[in-house]
Amino acid sequence: MPFITEEIWHELKERGPKEYACVAAWPKPQPVADAPALLARMAQALEVVGGVRTIRNQKGLGPNKPLTLAAKTTDATLQTLLADYGGIIRKLAALTDISVVEAAPAAAVGFVAGGAEFFVPLEGQIDLGAEKERLTKELEYAQGFRDSVSKKLSNEKFVANAKPELVERERQKLADAEAQIAALDQQLAGL
CATH class of the missing domain: 1.10.287 (Helix Hairpins)
Known part of the structure; x- marks a missing residue:
């Protein structure tokens, strides 16, 4: 499937007329600034995804059934995490929305991840x-x-x-x- 790879290669960024993936030099690894902090934040995001998936399994909800997530936190770093990694969390946990709330929503199941409480409202989702x-x-x-x-x-x-x-x-x-x-x-x- 080299033609698909070549097409993706040209979609990633603007390339010259003779810049092809099959003859391009391998990319050189670059050091990542603050890698441990990035890895820790990603681990927190994956912990949230794991919590939602656990609730799905416990309640017998399918993996693609759209749910919402409410985070009860006043921690600015966690709110930044939700802003930065919200797209990844939504995609991996099959969520339609992530919101920050002051109190637990009604008929919601909660879990704790990263020092914050998260709630998945189940009203209308289950009996x-x-x-x-x-x-x-x-x-x-x-x-x-x-x-x-x-x-x-x-x-x-x-x-x-x-x-x-x-x-x-x-x-x-x-x-x-x-x-x-x-x-x-x-x-x-x-x-």
């Missing part, structure tokens, strides 16, 4: 009643799991006779269950 029911069932299951692990850890015979790695694994399960319950409570409160 809120069915979502509340699903989250309530998931919360009940997580609470039952937490109670069973807690019961196991409260058994002194188990703690005394089990291998320390097993006891530590059970404690980690308990901590994970507590974190999941807190996250589900927060999601229910957001709806």
